[in-house]
Amino acid sequence: VISKNKLKYYSSLKRKKNREREHRFLIEGVRLCEEIFASDFEVETLLYCPALLISQRSKDVIAKFQQRGTPVLEIDVKSLQQLSDTVHSQGVVGVAKMHDFSWEQIIEHRPHILLAIDQITDPGNMGTIIRTANWFGAAAILLSENCVDVANPKVVRASMGALFYIPIFEIINFKERLHELKKMGYALFAADPVGELIYSTAPFTTKNVLILGNETTGVDAEIKMMANARLVIPRQGTGDSLNVAVAAGILLAEMKRNMPV
Amino acid sequence: VISKNKLKYYSSLKRKKNREREHRFLIEGVRLCEEIFASDFEVETLLYCPALLISQRSKDVIAKFQQRGTPVLEIDVKSLQQLSDTVHSQGVVGVAKMHDFSWEQIIEHRPHILLAIDQITDPGNMGTIIRTANWFGAAAILLSENCVDVANPKVVRASMGALFYIPIFEIINFKERLHELKKMGYALFAADPVGELIYSTAPFTTKNVLILGNETTGVDAEIKMMANARLVIPRQGTGDSLNVAVAAGILLAEMKRNMPV
Numbered sequence: 001v002i003s004k005n006k007l008k009y010y011s012s013l014k015r016k017k018n019r020e021r022e023h024r025f026l027i028e029g030v031r032l033c034e035e036i037f038a039s040d041f042e043v044e045t046l047l048y049c050p051a052l053l054i055s056q057r058s059k060d061v062i063a064k065f066q067q068r069g070t071p072v073l074e075i076d077v078k079s080l081q082q083l084s085d086t087v088h089s090q091g092v093v094g095v096a097k098m099h100d101f102s103w104e105q106i107i108e109h110r111p112h113i114l115l116a117i118d119q120i121t122d123p124g125n126m127g128t129i130i131r132t133a134n135w136f137g138a139a140a141i142l143l144s145e146n147c148v149d150v151a152n153p154k155v156v157r158a159s160m161g162a163l164f165y166i167p168i169f170e171i172i173n174f175k176e177r178l179h180e181l182k183k184m185g186y187a188l189f190a191a192d193p194v195g196e197l198i199y200s201t202a203p204f205t206t207k208n209v210l211i212l213g214n215e216t217t218g219v220d221a222e223i224k225m226m227a228n229a230r231l232v233i234p235r236q237g238t239g240d241s242l243n244v245a246v247a248a249g250i251l252l253a254e255m256k257r258n259m260p261v
Numbered sequence: 262v263i264s265k266n267k268l269k270y271y272s273s274l275k276r277k278k279n280r281e282r283e284h285r286f287l288i289e290g291v292r293l294c295e296e297i298f299a300s301d302f303e304v305e306t307l308l309y310c311p312a313l314l315i316s317q318r319s320k321d322v323i324a325k326f327q328q329r330g331t332p333v334l335e336i337d338v339k340s341l342q343q344l345s346d347t348v349h350s351q352g353v354v355g356v357a358k359m360h361d362f363s364w365e366q367i368i369e370h371r372p373h374i375l376l377a378i379d380q381i382t383d384p385g386n387m388g389t390i391i392r393t394a395n396w397f398g399a400a401a402i403l404l405s406e407n408c409v410d411v412a413n414p415k416v417v418r419a420s421m422g423a424l425f426y427i428p429i430f431e432i433i434n435f436k437e438r439l440h441e442l443k444k445m446g447y448a449l450f451a452a453d454p455v456g457e458l459i460y461s462t463a464p465f466t467t468k469n470v471l472i473l474g475n476e477t478t479g480v481d482a483e484i485k486m487m488a489n490a491r492l493v494i495p496r497q498g499t500g501d502s503l504n505v506a507v508a509a510g511i512l513l514a515e516m517k518r519n520m521p522v
Contacts, residue, residue, distance in 0.1 A: 134499055233514065237397055
């Protein structure tokens with residue numbers, strides 16, 4: 001059984017400020033539990049509610065964590081609902097520790113593709129971008145200040161667990177870090193609905209940074225100027241813009257295809 | 262002022278069944294009001310709450326509707342909240358009539374790209390796909406049964422108003438319609454994570470149908486067999502799949518680029 005205090009502590013992780021202080025976050029549902037099990041992330045405790053566990057898959061993933069030695073606790077419906085962010089809970093919630101990746105170690109491998117995200121605020125967009133970056137093999141993601149918290153439950157869900165595989169760095173000096181990457185020989189490409197270069201003609205190199213910007217205001221003006229090129233995806237029909245996660249997919253697919261490697 | 266009965270009627274349009282019966286739906290916010298104003302859709306009534314109207318843009322769009330002769334009614338905060346689907350309302354809601362497009366008229370123009378959507382259930386995905394299809398100039402969208410309702414407020418919002426520009430047909434006999442298109446010389450391409458053909462090598466023609474499937478189960482097996490080819494977007498990193506709206510963007514961008522026109 002779980003103590004009232006412990007439950008209160010776990011439930012406090014629904015708020016960003018507490019997640020940051022405690023370096024812990026909640027994950028919910030069978031799918032994400034399976035994904036985190038296969039990753040390098042550590043699950044501190046797994047909580048489940050027998051009354052809500054309907055699938056064999058849920059039981060299997062709980063058993064796997066138990067075999068690994070992860071503390072597994074049974075809780076009642078009301079307690080689980082306090083931790084849950086979804087309407088139809090699958091009856092299993094994990095308390096995960098944030099994982100620290102080493103930037104130096106990533107850069108040492110001279111990755112071909114890095115992603116830099118400037119002030120993206122919609123959790124669905126952020127999660128989908130992480131999922132897409134992971135699919136196309138980006139080596140890491142840099143986040144500017146004022147991005148939605150990546151441990152936000154909606155981000156975790158939209159990422160489909162990709163979050164557990166691709167290193168993500170919250171950067172204090174986003175612009176400086178981009179400057180450093182440029183000095184290191186990285187070509188910076190900013191997604192820009194009014195950019196001067198059609199994306200399919202971009203001179204991708206063996207070291208690329210794709211920069212995506214805020215849903216309304218786009219990439220910061222100073223960063224756009226710093227970029228080697230501003231890429232546009234030409235409109236063929238009507239509309240003001242593409243969704244930023246869709247643009248990310250089109251640009252990453254193209255980068256991967258046209259890189260000289 | 263608005264009568265209680267009228268308010269109740271408008272608020273009933275938050276439910277799919279009532280929208281379908283009444284052939285009307287609600288749109289909310291300045292941006293969508295601007296978009297629908299510029300489209301062929303008819304707004305029956307515009308409702309606004311002065312206390313919530315903070316931007317000049319909102320006042321401008323209301324004035325535009327007034328000039329056109331659309332009935333514009335003032336309502337109080339509580340009434341507006343009954344109609345609203347968002348946490349932070351911008352103080353303006355429109356009651357729009359569904360618009361009937363003519364399938365025959367669209368086909369007459371021998372469009373290069375049609376989109377067919379098989380059982381997509383997430384409103385965010387549906388809206389983003391509509392926005393993306395409109396951007397790349399698809400001529401129309403066919404929906405199978407069991408898709409999320411396109412007049413769902415979340416779909417309308419995610420579409421960013423693209424919904425008002427691209428004709429969308431809810432099809433009773435989805436498979437039969439696809440058969441007909443094939444007989445008419447259309448090449449059917451199904452998005453398929455286990456497809457046999459890499460999307461960048463697809464033999465796009467001057468008459469293409471892109472078929473997208475359900476978020477979990479993909480395109481229906483029978484429809485996949487009917488398609489001329491099943492297109493895969495190769496994974497370069499890790500993950501189970503791409504988000505369906507992201508896949509739609511990558512495939513439509515490629516189709517538009519590689520079509521022999």
